[in-house]
Every structure is written in C-alpha cells, then in structure tokens.
Amino acid sequence: MKKKRSLWITLAAVACICVSMLFGSAATAKAEGEGQEYTYTDATLFVCGADGVVTAYAGDRNVKEIVVPQTIGGVTVTGIGAEVFKDMTELEFTAVPDTVISFGDFAFSGCSKLNTIYPYQPVLDSVTGVDTGKFVILNSEQNAGGVITLPTNLNQIGTGAFAGCTSVGKFAVADANAYFTTHAWDRAWTQQPNDNSGDEVVTNPKNTGEVLLSKDGTMMYRLAPAFHYTGNGLYNIPETVVTLLPYACEQVSLNGGFVIPASVQVIGDYAFYKCGNLNTVKFAEGSQTSTIGAYAFAYNNNLQKSDITDGASCFTLPTGVTSIGEYCFAYCQNIVIDISKTKLEVIPDYAFYESDNLHELQTPVTLRKVGAYAFYGCNNLNEVKFLGKTLEEIGTGAFKTCNNLHIVDIPEGVTAIADGTFDGCQNLNTIKLPDSLKTIGDNAFKDCRNIHEMVIPPNVSHVSKNSFAGANQNDIDTSKNQYIQKFVKAKLPDVGEKFTVGNLKYKITKSHKTKGTAALYGTKGKSLKTAKVPATIMYKGYKFKVTSIGNNAFKNCKKLKTVKLGSNVKSIGKNAFYGCKKLTGVTLNAKLTTIGNGAFTKCIALKKITIPAKVTKIGSKAFYGDSKLKTITIKSSKIKSKKIGKSAFAKINKKATIRVPKKKLSAYKKIIRSAGAAKSVKIKK
Numbered sequence: 001m002k003k004k005r006s007l008w009i010t011l012a013a014v015a016c017i018c019v020s021m022l023f024g025s026a027a028t029a030k031a032e033g034e035g036q037e038y039t040y041t042d043a044t045l046f047v048c049g050a051d052g053v054v055t056a057y058a059g060d061r062n063v064k065e066i067v068v069p070q071t072i073g074g075v076t077v078t079g080i081g082a083e084v085f086k087d088m089t090e091l092e093f094t095a096v097p098d099t100v101i102s103f104g105d106f107a108f109s110g111c112s113k114l115n116t117i118y119p120y121q122p123v124l125d126s127v128t129g130v131d132t133g134k135f136v137i138l139n140s141e142q143n144a145g146g147v148i149t150l151p152t153n154l155n156q157i158g159t160g161a162f163a164g165c166t167s168v169g170k171f172a173v174a175d176a177n178a179y180f181t182t183h184a185w186d187r188a189w190t191q192q193p194n195d196n197s198g199d200e201v202v203t204n205p206k207n208t209g210e211v212l213l214s215k216d217g218t219m220m221y222r223l224a225p226a227f228h229y230t231g232n233g234l235y236n237i238p239e240t241v242v243t244l245l246p247y248a249c250e251q252v253s254l255n256g257g258f259v260i261p262a263s264v265q266v267i268g269d270y271a272f273y274k275c276g277n278l279n280t281v282k283f284a285e286g287s288q289t290s291t292i293g294a295y296a297f298a299y300n301n302n303l304q305k306s307d308i309t310d311g312a313s314c315f316t317l318p319t320g321v322t323s324i325g326e327y328c329f330a331y332c333q334n335i336v337i338d339i340s341k342t343k344l345e346v347i348p349d350y351a352f353y354e355s356d357n358l359h360e361l362q363t364p365v366t367l368r369k370v371g372a373y374a375f376y377g378c379n380n381l382n383e384v385k386f387l388g389k390t391l392e393e394i395g396t397g398a399f400k401t402c403n404n405l406h407i408v409d410i411p412e413g414v415t416a417i418a419d420g421t422f423d424g425c426q427n428l429n430t431i432k433l434p435d436s437l438k439t440i441g442d443n444a445f446k447d448c449r450n451i452h453e454m455v456i457p458p459n460v461s462h463v464s465k466n467s468f469a470g471a472n473q474n475d476i477d478t479s480k481n482q483y484i485q486k487f488v489k490a491k492l493p494d495v496g497e498k499f500t501v502g503n504l505k506y507k508i509t510k511s512h513k514t515k516g517t518a519a520l521y522g523t524k525g526k527s528l529k530t531a532k533v534p535a536t537i538m539y540k541g542y543k544f545k546v547t548s549i550g551n552n553a554f555k556n557c558k559k560l561k562t563v564k565l566g567s568n569v570k571s572i573g574k575n576a577f578y579g580c581k582k583l584t585g586v587t588l589n590a591k592l593t594t595i596g597n598g599a600f601t602k603c604i605a606l607k608k609i610t611i612p613a614k615v616t617k618i619g620s621k622a623f624y625g626d627s628k629l630k631t632i633t634i635k636s637s638k639i640k641s642k643k644i645g646k647s648a649f650a651k652i653n654k655k656a657t658i659r660v661p662k663k664k665l666s667a668y669k670k671i672i673r674s675a676g677a678a679k680s681v682k683i684k685k
Helices: 008-023 662-674
Strands: 037-039 046-048 053-057 065-067 093-097 116-124 131-137 147-149 170-172 180-183 190-193 200-203 211-214 219-223 256-260 278-283 360-363 383-386 407-409 430-432 453-455 498-501 504-510 516-523 530-532 536-539 542-549 562-564 585-587 608-611 631-634 657-659 682-684
Touching: 170 180, 498 536, 504 536, 504 542, 662 682
Parallel strands: 065 093, 093 116, 116 147, 147 170, 256 278, 360 383, 383 407, 407 430, 430 453, 516 542, 530 562, 562 585, 608 631, 631 657, 657 682
Antiparallel strands: 037 131, 046 053, 116 131, 180 211, 190 200, 211 219, 498 504, 504 516, 536 542
C-alpha cells in the first residue's frame, strides 16, 4: 500500500469532514494513518457483480494490506462476498469503501493476522469531483490499529465472516449504524429512548468494545479473539444475548471461562471452538439454553467444569437442552459431563469423539438415538447407563475403542446394534441385550476379549460372520437363539451341561465338535400345547443330535396335544409323557428303538399310535390306562418275548386293534397278551 504525504493539510481537512459525517461531533484522536493519502489496490484484481458485491480476489494472497476500490468496472462496491479473502494468513490490514453494506459468509475467515479493517471515503478531484483513485480513512478514537471498524451502513455479516481472525482485539461501530453495536465488559450499558417511539433499547454510548452485537443486543456475532480480559472471575456474556451466533467465541484466547446468561437460547456452531485456555463454562440459574450447535465446544482440552461457584466437578448441561450438534464436545480431553437431566433425544454423530476423560455416562430418559462414533475413543469411559425406555438405535462405531468400558445395559426398544458399535472394547465384560434386538452388525463386538456375561436374545435374526471376530465367545449364551449359534463358537460344553432353547430343556450327553449328542430332559413350564423335538440343536456354536427324550421330560404337561419326535431320537425315557391328558397325536421317528417304562401312561386322550420298525423294547406300563387308545400299529419285527414289559398295554380301550407284522403275528399275540392286553383287544396282521 503506497503512502503519499504531500497533501497532508488537504487530507487532514477531508479526514475531519469524513469523521464528522461518520461519528458525529465526538472528539477524535489521531490514529495511525490519519491525514494520509492511500492508493487503491488494482481494481482488475477483483471480480465484482452487477449488485456491487465483490465475489473474488485474484491478486497475491500473501499480501499484508488490501484496499478495496470504491468502484470496480464502473459499479459501486456494496459488499465483500463469501470467502473472498478466506485463508489469506498474511493479511493484516484491509480498507473497504464506506458504501459496503454486507460482509459475506467466511469473507475474512482464516485471516489469522488480520487486526484492522477501516472504512474509507474517496478523495475527489477538487475541480471535477471525480474519484482520484485515492482515499482517506475515516478515523476516530475507535478505529486505530487492531480494531475492526464496520462501515456506516453495514447491515449484514455472514456466518463465520471473522472466523479464525485471531488477531482482532476490538470492534467499532458508528453511531449512525442501525444494525450493530458493541459491548465492553468494563463499560456499563444504558437505556436510551429509541427515536420517538417511546421504546427503550440497550445501547453502548462509545460503540467500541470486544463484543460485536446486533443493535438490540440479542445476537452476539463475535468476541474479539485477541481481547485481553483483566477482570476478576469468569467473563460475563451480555445478559441481553439470546443467540450466540456461529463462531461467536471461536479461538478466543481469554483465560478462565464464561458465564452464559439465562437469556441465551441458542449456542451456534463452533461458538466456543478451540478456546485454548477455556476451562469453565457457567450456565446462569434459570438457563433457557435449548440448542447447542456442531463443534460448539470442540477441541477445548482444558474444559472441565460448568460451574465452579457451586463446586460442580463436571460440565453439566442445562435441563432445557433438547439438541446438540455433531462433534459438539469432540476432543475435549479433560471434560467430565452430565447430560442426564437434559431433554436430549439424539446424541449426534461424533458428539464426544475422543473425549478421553469421560468415566461414566448416564443418558437422559428422553434419548432415542446414539449417533455414529458418538463416543469413539473415549478411553476412560467405563460404564454407560441408559436411564430411559425410549432408546431405539445405537449407531455405527458408537463406542468403538472405548478400551475401559466394562458394563453396558441396552434397554428394550433397541432393534439393532450397528457395525462396529463396540469394536475394540477390550475390557467389556457385561453386556445385557434386550429381547427387542433383531440385528447385530458387522464387527459389532470385534476384539471384545473379556466378555463374561452376554445372553443373545431369541429375536436376533441377522448376525454377520464378523460380529464377534476376535472376541471371547466362551461365555456368550446362545441357548435362546439357534440362528446365532452358526456364528458364535464358545468353548466346547461339558457332558451334563444344561441349556434351554425355546420351551424345551436339554443337556449334553456327548461332547464333541462334530458328533455331540443331547437329551431333551424337560420343559419350561407345563403349559405347552405342542412339542416338536428337533433332529439337532445348536449350543455355543456346536451342533448336537437330539437322541433321547429323558425321564419325566413331559410328565403331567396336561395341555399338551401333539408331539413330533426328531429324526435322531432313539429312546423315550421313563414316564416321559406320563399324565399328558390331552395328548391326541404322537409321531414317533424311524430311528426310535426304546419306549421306556410308563412312557405314555394315562394319556387318556390318545387314540392311535404307530410303533416304528427299529423298536426293540417297550417298557412296563408304556401305554397303561390309555382308555381311548383303539389303534396300535407295530411295524417292528425286532421285539423279543421279554422286551415288552408288564402291563405295557393294560387298560387300553377294550375294543382296540393292534396290528403287527405278518410273520410275527403268532409270537406277538402271546407277548402282547402277557403285557396286559384284554381278551377283547384284537391282534391282527
């Protein structure tokens, strides 16, 4: 920026006139550059639309100073568009014409050395009145170096316009500006009448301060990042503020913390992002805060508490908070937070990403969803308590690599555990899964090497082959869910080990990886109406043939009506179906060899039965007292004279017909009669 000093007297006079026009008759002090003539930056380096908004700068982006011409291509400049000077990290000084009425989104974002913006008015030729291409800055007490001075008629500041401008120390606003004002912590605010309306509005008489606000004080645009606070205790955000706009306090170097007044309802995206020295945020009593935006408190490594005056040991969110944004508290490595009293329905994606100091989490009763990677890398989180009954979804990688997580109790209502939810939780040992669960995603429990207690619910119908990859599967109880046993392999169970599948109880009779067997030994309750005994059963990831029905297995199941035995059952134990008064249909399988003593005693509704070809023994009282049993078909030719027990057919229906193999008719008549069949019972081939 070329300086000309030859017109000192003339320019000083013009400067005084300009100051008077902008700031009224207030006293002025000579700031750096006052009374000096400056030259515009080459207009050809700018792109300007027909509306006067500069949309691009094509010059050297490492310059320290830029002066935006008042006219470009014959168009009066009215705005600095979105991202025009973004990330010009060497830029320190910018002058803009006082005709500018808008700064676009991220217009100066990332200009980390920018500390001064001056509005100016051009120097006109004294004879022709034509713009000379030179100008004088509009100086006053407020706009010395290190101050962002807004043009007189500026009415719009876009999102993040000064984001990352970490060298800004103050803001200045002209009295005549109808849209913005400032606040200084050490200067009291006053109530002044608003023109002739009779209404009172909050104003700042000096219009220079570290905080840039909307004219009515309800919206906070920016706290100057380089502002040096020398007061005692926490810095108080003005009590008029309702909305902390995005980037409002981003990268502020202020030591200590803030008091957020009760009036604040919305904390915008990146509002307190990367405030390196921030350790405490106090929400005033009666806080109305309901919304906290994305990245609002992210990357604050020293943030720990929300209220030191009450001795609070954690960061406590106000009870009225209903939503927080993605990455809201990400990388807050020392934060201990309480969200349990809020009205949050969603913990969004990455909300507490790598917040290492979280130890215990209690969720609000209103919670419906935990987003993807919400607690990823929270290495000290050891317990999660879901307090409500409204949770429906836990997102991908939500607790991934939470290395010290020990206990998780997932409430009813959750239907899916997404991919990688607990991936790498090496110390997770107790997991309670709800009956509502249907899906366990890929790598959901990958490398969970210390699982000691987990029961897979019966409704799980989708599991990935990698859901439990690298996890300890020995203590995962899959007895309630046959489907999942294809994917989970525990330690081979011991002989005699018992388990329940559905309403039927089993125990291991032979332990083998591929040739194991099990017996059905009982039922879960006595209210069964039908029973279908499977050929095989899965347990702990191993398949076992069901080869026997144990003693008393269905005894006195008085509601049982039908039974079908699986294809591998070889024996029916003593009193297995004793007293099943409503049993009308029994299907015995082809491999059956033994019907035990009293197996079907007092099955008084049973009308017919077929005894398969491989049966070699029918125990005593096997069908004793089956008063309606009228049709018996014996296909076996292998039953010897002493292998039908005493009273096996005693007290069956007197008009019953027993059909036997033709070649065994004579022999079987004798042994069947000796087994209690009445003389009226017909024995035929």
